[in-house]
Structures are given as C-alpha cells and as structure tokens.
Amino acid sequence: QVQLQQWGAGLLKPSETLSLTCVVSGSPFNGYYWTWIRQPPGKGLEWIGEINQGGSTNYNPSLKSRVTISMETSKSQVSLNLSSVTAADTAVYYCARMTQLWFPFFDYWAQGTLVTVSS
C-alpha cells in the first residue's frame, strides 16, 4: 500500500524558510516524479514543482526564485524549501506522487500540512 507522510513546521514568521519533508512507503522511489502542491485556505490548488529520480527539477515560475525541491533516495524522502515566506505563502502544502503513463497524473497524496505565516 502506497503511503506518503509529511511533516514540518506549521508556524513561521515572515522572511523565514519553510521546510517540509515527505517520506514514501510501499512504492518504488525511482520511476516517478515527486511533487509539491499547495492550497491557500478556502482557495484552489497551486503546483509548486517536481523532482524525478535523476534529480531533475521543474518549478512554477511564480515561485522559482524561492523554491528548492530535493530528494534523498536512500531514505525515500522528498523535501521542500521555500525561502523568504510572507503571509501569501500561508497554505496547506501537499506532497504527491506523479505517475507518468501516456499522460502524467497525481495518484497518491500525503495528508497535507497547514503552514501559517504570521508575525
């Protein structure tokens, strides 16, 4: 059974760095893209970026200057760092597995972490 479990700090001050980690179990780590997506309270979903087994990354241009996604294959972990946060970064953050058959899709999601940015 594929499970994604994530953790990280839930309350940050403006200008701090958001750090979240997601650990994968029940799934090969290689062969998939590992993705971060966020959802501000009461709003829609925003794709943050992804990393593949080779360590190649793609980021949302709107966040690219502040985002780093990394992975530690030996631990089946993927991490998200988002620097210089503001109140606009307050959201539930999800990690998700992206499977690519003929078309990519997000088939497994973690439970989500609410990150609040407030002074």
Added chain:
Amino acid sequence: DIQVTQSPSSLSASVGDRVTISCRASQTISSSLNWYQQQPGRAPKLLIYGASSLQSGVPSRFSGSGSGTDFTLTISSLQPEDFATYYCQQSYSTPRTFGQGTKVEIK
C-alpha cells in the same frame, strides 16, 4: 502557462441527478487532463486521468470525456458522498495547472 478554466464554479444538485462539469484549456493539451475530487479537510483524490481513464477503485458513475481544449466530467447519478469540490488539471506542460474548482452542493 496553460490556463485551465472550469465551469460552473458551483452547482446545486439532488441525489440521483446527472451532473456535468466542464473544463477548457487555453491551448490544445491532447488528452492530458485529469480530474480530482476533494472533500473538506482532505487531500484531493484522483478520479479520471488522461481525460477518460477511470482510476482504479473509483465508482463507474464517474466518467470523463474530451480532447484538445474542451473536457467534461460527468457523474451519472449523484450519491451523498459525491458532494465535494472537483478540480481539473492539465499535465501537458509545466507549470502543471489546475482549474479553480467546482463545488457540488446539496439542493
């Protein structure tokens, strides 16, 4: 970036109703369009991938159609557990973008 526009943003329906939600992409995306269901306080759940393929374990009352720029999610007979918010998402190119969501409420 490819923009994805859903309509309507919300709808009211009764148990047993047939419901359709539309999604339009700002440029052609072949069949690279997915649908998700999100219950309050929960992570999204994949329903349909590749525009029309039903994800394993998803009831057959859910179906998807379309290609190019216009896509539809249909719920053939709405059940109590289907009241939720639905999102379409394009995976044709990065950034991978989502529609703004359609909230399905009880009439």
